[in-house]
Amino acid sequence: MHGSNITEKLDILIVDDVKENLFALTELLKTENINILEAQSGNEALELMVVHDFSVALVDIQMPGMNGFELAEFMRGTKKTKNIPIIFVTATANDEKYAFKGYESGAVDFLRKPLDPHVVKSKVKVFLEMHQNKKELEKQVEALNIIRDKLEQANRAREEFMAIATHELKTPLTVLKLQAQNRQRSLEKGSLSAFTPEKLIKMFDSDSKQILRLNRLIDDMLDVSRISSGQLTMNFEDCDLSLLISEVYEGQLMLFKAAGVHIEMNSCESIIGRWDKLRIGQVITNLLTNAIRYGDGKPVKIHVRKGDEHAVVTVEDHGIGIAEENVERIFQRFERATGTEANGLGLGLYIVNQIIEAHDGFINVKSHLGAGSIFTVHLSLNL
Structure with missing residues (x-):
């Protein structure tokens, strides 16, 4: 043998x-x-x-x-x-x-x-090698089945993504198209009363909201494509997290006021670490936007503190909350933050989670229906 x-x-x-x-x-x-x-x-x-x-x-x-x-x-x-x-x-x-x-x-x-010893060994060897080949073939078939399942899963995810993306992209485009048609009809009729300064301000505000929504949808689509291909790059640099979050907060003030939501911010003086400023700003913006969207108009709190190994950011709202069975899956692709109808591709929290993991950190959420949500981000201080 x-x-x-x-x-x-x-x-x-x-x-x-x-x-x-x-x-x-x-x-x-x-x-x-x-x-x-x-x-x-x-x-x-x-x-x-x-x-x-x-x-x-x-x-x-x-x-x-x-x-x-x-x-x-x-x-x-x-x-x-x-x-x-x-x-x-x-x-x-x-x-x-x-x-x-x-x-x-x-x-x-x-x-x-x-x-005959030689005959015995030769014959047994043949059947042992046949058995070994059979096992190898079974492993290859199993591996092919796994690949097939992954391809089918990827194909379903692609089809789901395209269906959601098509629907979500059409909505702001349809609004912009209808608004443009209404203005054109008013001009053709010579109805200049439709273009008073007050009405023009409302028009520009409405257009800006739809354009902003389109930009966010496109950015999410690009980010999830980069994540899927392993090309979501990070530009790490020394920065002050407290200052970064304050800048995001200041930049979102108009949105908070328009939504009638009071934001309470509490942060320590300075937390220095190596992070991607743009991506962490994206994380905070997403969490604050969700807090406003699902916060039922109630105050939102954002808190920043420094731990032993992590900087910790919490965003707390007192809105509609998340059903217990949905808490574990909201960071997956195409999942909405609640069981209600919501705009967006369902990619925001998925992208947030990917960015935080790239910073050697993690995110978790505590929530109950009708009792609001607390999202907690832990960012490594040791990158």
């Missing part, structure tokens, strides 16, 4: 009622790549087959009680054992009827006594 291509330990079963024969075959076939189990009867052999995956079975035909042919018939009738190759060992003279009965009962080959 030396020189075999077998790479993992395989089980062989030897069945013979004579101990000396078992010993002789075991010594002949024994190598470090083979685990040999012995049985002195058909019943004992069947018990071993229940718990072992045998590559080949060498079965003596002439045994008291259950002979080799009967054992083979039992093996062929059971799912777990029906595919085990059986090599019959016999001292009977070469007889065609005898051989036919052996093959009919499930034999793949015969070994005739007195045994």
Whole structure:
């Protein structure tokens, strides 16, 4: 058996009622790549087959009680054992009827006594390598099935993404188109009363909101594409997190006022670390925007503090909250923050989570329906 291509330990079963024969075959076939189990009867052999995956079975035909042919018939009738190759060992003279009965009962080959060591090793080696090849093929099929499942999952995700993106992109475009058509009709009719300073301010404000919504949708689509291809790059630099969040807060004041939401900010003097300012600003903006969107018009709190290994930012609202069964999945792609209808691609929190993980940090949320949500971001101070 030396020189075999077998790479993992395989089980062989030897069945013979004579101990000396078992010993002789075991010594002949024994190598470090083979685990040999012995049985002195058909019943004992069947018990071993229940718990072992045998590559080949060498079965003596002439045994008291259950002979080799009967054992083979039992093996062929059971799912777990029906595919085990059986090599019959016999001292009977070469007889065609005898051989036919052996093959009919499930034999793949015969070994005739007195045994030729070279023939025994060669035949057993063939079936061991066949078993090994079968195992390798099964692994390849399993790997292909995994790849197929992943491709199907990716295809479903792509189709879902395209459906959501198409719907979400059409909405602001439709609004802009209708508004443009209304203004054109007013101009064609010479109705200049539709363009008073007050009405123009409202028009520009409405247009800005729709354009901003389009920009956010496109940015989210680009970010999720970069994440999927592993190209979401980070530009780490030394910066003050407290100052960064204050800048985001100042930049969002008009949005807060327009939504009628009071923002309470509490931060320590300075937290210096290496972060991507643009991406962390994106994280805070997303969390504050969600707090306003789902905060039911109630005050929102943002708190910044320095821990031992992390800078910690919490954004707390007192709005509609998130159902318990949805808390674990809101950071997945295409998931909305609540069970209600909401605008957007359902990518915001997914992108937030990816950015935070790229900063060697993590985010979690505590929430209950009707009781608001608390998002907590932990950013590593040791990048």
